[in-house]
Amino acid sequence: MKKASDIALKLQEAGLPVFVATNIPKRHIPSGSSALDKYLLGGFPRGKITEIVGWETTGRTTLCLQAAQEIQKNDGIVVIVDSEDCLLMAHKFNLSKERTIFCDFHAVKDLLLSKVVDLLIIDSIAAISYEKGYGSKHASLNIKAIVKEIESINNTIRYTNTACIVTNQFRNAPNGGVYSYGENYFSRFFSIKLYLTKIANRTKFLADGFRLSIFLKKNKIAMDFEGMEFEMDVVPGERFLMEVTEIVEMALEKSIIRYNGKNFIFEGIVLADKNKNIPIFLMGNEDVFEKIKNKALNTNPPII
Structure with a gap:
């Protein structure tokens, strides 16, 4: 040794x-x-x-x-x-x-x-x-x-x-x-x-x-x-994929990503028609992901 x-x-x-x-x-x-x-x-x-x-x-x-x-x-x-x-x-x-x-x-x-x-x-x-x-x-x-x-x-x-x-x-x-x-x-x-x-x-x-x-x-x-x-x-072994799924869950909880009855949307950008497809979109659009991440980490969840 x-x-x-x-x-x-x-x-x-x-x-x-x-x-x-x-x-x-x-x-x-x-x-x-x-x-x-x-x-x-x-x-x-x-x-x-x-x-x-x-x-x-x-x-x-x-x-x-x-x-x-x-x-x-x-x-x-x-x-x-x-x-x-x-x-x-x-x-x-x-x-x-x-x-x-x-x-x-x-x-x-x-x-x-x-x-x-x-x-x-x-x-x-x-x-x-x-x-x-x-x-x-x-x-x-x-x-x-x-x-x-x-x-x-x-x-x-x-x-x-x-x-x-x-x-x-x-x-x-x-x-x-x-x-x-x-x-x-x-x-x-x-x-x-x-x-x-x-x-x-x-x-x-x-x-x-x-x-x-x-x-x-x-x-x-x-x-x-x-x-x-x-x-x-x-x-x-999939650090980025894991981070994306975490941020998506956080963004949905805080209403940063919203569902309009047809699609999941962030600031006018259509992300996916089903929540399970949101991470797939964001992994191919890292600039959109970074914007969502910054908001998700710095926004308190809505008071219900």
Whole structure:
């Protein structure tokens, strides 16, 4: 395993700019979703850990990789601890090979101390317990070892101003309830929790992707917002398509796009005869989309 200082030096030798995380004034990492950024007050917070919890195939890894894709637009560096299928999905998001580092869970702290890491992704905390070095018949020992590592990461990212996203998985409890791995041990370290539930195997407008219900919850040290629930579409690897569907839904809700009984219209422009066709029109007319996007993000919904 290469030392973090060696990685930073290699980036510099290749002529790539290395940004020290503590010198970056922004407090958040964009999530890649306009809707999610709105509710997170800007995106995933730096210097804190966000936990994304859900059943299998609910978009946990997709949300992580979207955030990685967004930060790399500004030459950000991403470190990924992959215990599931993050590496297999990464190619869909065109992540930079030079600015994406896959590493072992034990090596995370050294990389963070280099102060060049903008985003740390741990996918997933549940799968790590079964990796070599943590696998044991004594689950409590696994938890204690991982808790110690998470506590160290939590303390370090406050110093390096790195955003951290940890995925976790729901499990069925013997009493019929549902719980997430190690929730009683990890809760004090996770500032924000996102609970994902898949509610449809397609988006609201298109057959591609799927639709999620997301419940946001914070602990006492997190940002100032209450728990809230909303829905959003997820289209893995299709950032622009996903953004278009989000903005269309927002514009319809705020009556920016109106239906005249025959067509959906924006400022005299006929977009489509059916709402599911609006994204198709806007993907081919980006100037119209940008106008709708600016209005949708800066207009309050009508009071009914």
